[in-house]
Amino acid sequence: MKGEFPHWLIGNNTKLYTLYLPSCSLLGPLHLPIHSHVYLSDLDISENSFYSPIPTEIGVQFPNLYFLNLSGNGLIGDIPSSFGKMSQLMKLYLSNNRLSAIIPQDLIVGCISLFDLILSNNNLQGQIFPKQANCKELDRLLLDGNQFTGSIPYSILNCTLLNMLDVSDNHLFGSIPGWIRNMTFLQVLDLSENNFSGTLPSSFVPPQIREVYLSNNRLQGPLTNAFYNCSELMTLDLSHNYFTRRIPDWIGKFPKLSYLLLGYNNLVGEIPIQLCNLGQLSLVDLSNNNLSGHVLPCITAASNKVRQEEVGTNPYMASSPAYMKQPLEFTTKSISYYFRGSILKYISGLDLSCNNLTGKIPAEIGNLSMIQVLNLSHNSLTGLIPQSFSNLKQIESLDLSYNKLNGKIPQLTQLNWLAVFSVAHNNLSGKTPEMVAQFATFDNSSYEGNPFLCGPPLSKSCFSSSIMPRVSEEDKKDHKRDGGFMDMDAFYVSFLISYAIVLLTMAAILYINPYWRRAWFYMIELSLTNLYYFLVDNIPFWFRCY
Incomplete structure (x- = not known):
């Protein structure tokens, strides 16, 4: 019209x-x-x-x-x-x-x-x-x-x-006023992308609040008790501010929390183990802070269960289409995207990049078969890439770059949805994954900075005489459990048994068949005679006996 x-x-x-x-x-x-x-x-x-x-x-x-x-x-x-x-x-x-x-x-x-x-x-x-x-x-x-x-x-x-x-x-x-707590029916509060400053008032939101967005402001100081007792909280986005000190332990008292974004702050300390109590987590962003300690094996263990159920059982999300329409910024495939609405029900990710995390990558993370984004880059993680990562069937973006990982890259070519992959700038060795399926799309930048890696797309051939790095005994034990190293004791036993079987088989054949037995001894006699005349004709004259 x-x-x-x-x-x-x-x-x-x-x-x-x-x-x-x-x-x-x-x-x-x-x-x-x-x-x-x-x-x-x-x-x-x-x-x-x-x-x-x-x-x-x-x-x-x-x-x-x-x-x-x-x-x-x-x-x-x-x-x-x-x-x-x-x-x-x-x-x-x-x-x-x-x-x-x-x-x-x-x-x-x-x-x-x-x-x-x-x-x-x-x-x-x-x-x-x-x-x-x-x-x-x-x-x-x-x-x-x-x-x-x-x-x-x-x-x-x-x-x-x-x-x-x-x-x-x-x-x-x-500053953000403390009287907001008196708005007893408020469930969604979005103050993001402004110039709010100062610290957060203690318990400044009403207990029934479900979504809080405070990203991209100038808020600072510790989180203290700002969200204490908010048992209905589903979304907490405090990214891109200047919050300091540790992540409070009360973070584990939000049983419905699905989206936790604390990236781009000045938070310190270890990742609180209370996060393991959050059975609805699907997006976790703790990147670009000063967190230390180890990666928790259980941090998103419940997330896998939620993704398998497609997060469709949450009555709040199903019955209230007006909510969950606020955008959430999350980095995937090396690009920051804004996700909103129903798409948030189908995305799962963990971003711990740009911190000071140490220790090994827990093998339990490989159990998150429905996770789509995993970013552990720019830390100080050591040890091997877990073989269990081959179970990440839905992974689309996997970034382990800029760490201190060593050993070989496990077999990951069955990850058919992988669009971004990087293990650059580590201490990895051995051959790169075979250039098949999605791995045929990854170029040199996915592997650069690993002097002992070889094979395409790298220019270094695996047939060169380069000295390979030594692998610690502890890593050998870990890799043995993952099937990455040969069990030498088992190899020696199997070799001796095989050798004995061959000798016994030959003896049995010669004993049963006299024709083969005569031929065998004739061949030995002929070989010894030929060897004798060869030595007589070729050894120097001063070694000959007259």
């Missing part, structure tokens, strides 16, 4: 209740009928191309609207204050336009029935919420992707039923 908005359709049909014209090709200025229309309750003209201001008297012309969707139209100008005339308005969607100026106070005060207010991705400025607010029915407030400044106003607390607050990707600053 092309052309201008058919305002005559509304004007000529005075008893029209509902008009849906989304995702058409309507363009030009948005004209409304001259006379008010008291019956129209639902109007959806989203995803068109009006590129004009919203008519200033829209609230007078449609006084009884319940639902209005003008998102995705490229609308410009201010939000008309006449919206305050729509006392019955419950859902107002103005996202993905080019609206500017401030949120009119008449909208917040007059629309007493407002349930959803979605103004995302515009050019709105000023304070995110007027000082006077009468929004006791408001459930979702989405103001992300604008140019708002200042701090979080106390007037938001008047929205006593607020369930979701998203003010991400703005220019807000100051």
